[in-house]
Amino acid sequence: MKALIFDLDGTLVDTVYAHVLAFQLAFAESGIPIEAWRIHRHIGMSGDLLTQAVTRDSGLKASPQKLEAIEKCHGKLLHKLLPKPQPLPGAVQLLKDLRRKGILHGIATSGKPAEMKLALQDLHLSKDIVVINRKDAPLAKPEPDLFLECQKRLGVPPQECYAVGDAIWDLLAARRAGMLSLAVLTGGYSKDELIAAGAYRVFDNAEDLLGHLGELGLTPKQNARTS
Ligand SMILES: [Mg+2]
Structure with missing residues (x-):
């Protein structure tokens, strides 16, 4: 394998x-009460899909304009609630080790540019890292476009990439x-759910993944070129 996305x-x-x-607060401001767990189950997909799915699953209805307003309100509230997002255990060290070992890697997020910028600020990324966000691909997760855009920019075929x-x-x-x-457990999904959804391996967090990096068959970039 040649890259991690x-x-x-x-x-x-x-x-x-x-x-x-x-x-949840953004929905409430629009007069729509939604239980937190229903929202959690959809985090990770694009914001527009999330607002549609959560409203539908709650048996409620809202116009596309209202859902768009909720999504915008969410962005503002997130900034207030979490002005300084913290890296998860091992994340900074994992990225540092990948750079040191010359293993290609990138980031592909369903988040919008402003949210992404905030989340990236303490990860100590290299300036040339490939980062793909919601604006860089026509469709966000669970569509494959963001991962595929990242893989193209890394110059590695999909079958040589792990998505994490x-x-x-x-x-x-x-x-x-x-x-x-x-997969990692740091988003609140269980190991069983992640394996059922297709994860090859599940780690507690980035630190645990780093501890098992040697088992993943990753080839450094310079070696990959000559192989
Ligand atoms: Mg996620």
Whole structure:
């Protein structure tokens, strides 16, 4: 394998539950009461799909304009609730080690540019890292477009990439992109759910993944060129 493509929220940064609360408050401001767990089950897919799915699953109805307003309100509330998203355990070290070892990697997130910028700020990324967000592909997860765009920019075929995520939506998108997937528990999904959705391996968090990096058959970039 030649590359790792990471999801961002819940995989590298601890933002899932802040997203849940921001969406719940945004729905409430529009007069729509939604239980938090229903929102959590859809975190990781694009915001427009999430607002549609959550409203439908709750047996409620809202106009497309209202759903768009809820999504915008969520963005503002998230910024207030979590102005400084924290990296998850091991995330910074994992990215540092991948750079040191010359293993190709990128980030592909369903998040919008402003949310993404905030979440990336403490990950200490290299300036040239490939980061794909909602604006870079026509459709977000669970469509495979974001992972495929990242893979193209890394210059590695899909079958040589692992997609790494915390949500079943990442794993569905990875399958559809033709990539093996690795999962972490830091987004709140259970190991059983992640394996059922297609994860090849499930790790507690990025730190645990880093501890098992040697078992994943990853080839450094310079070696990959000559092989
Ligand atoms: Mg995620």
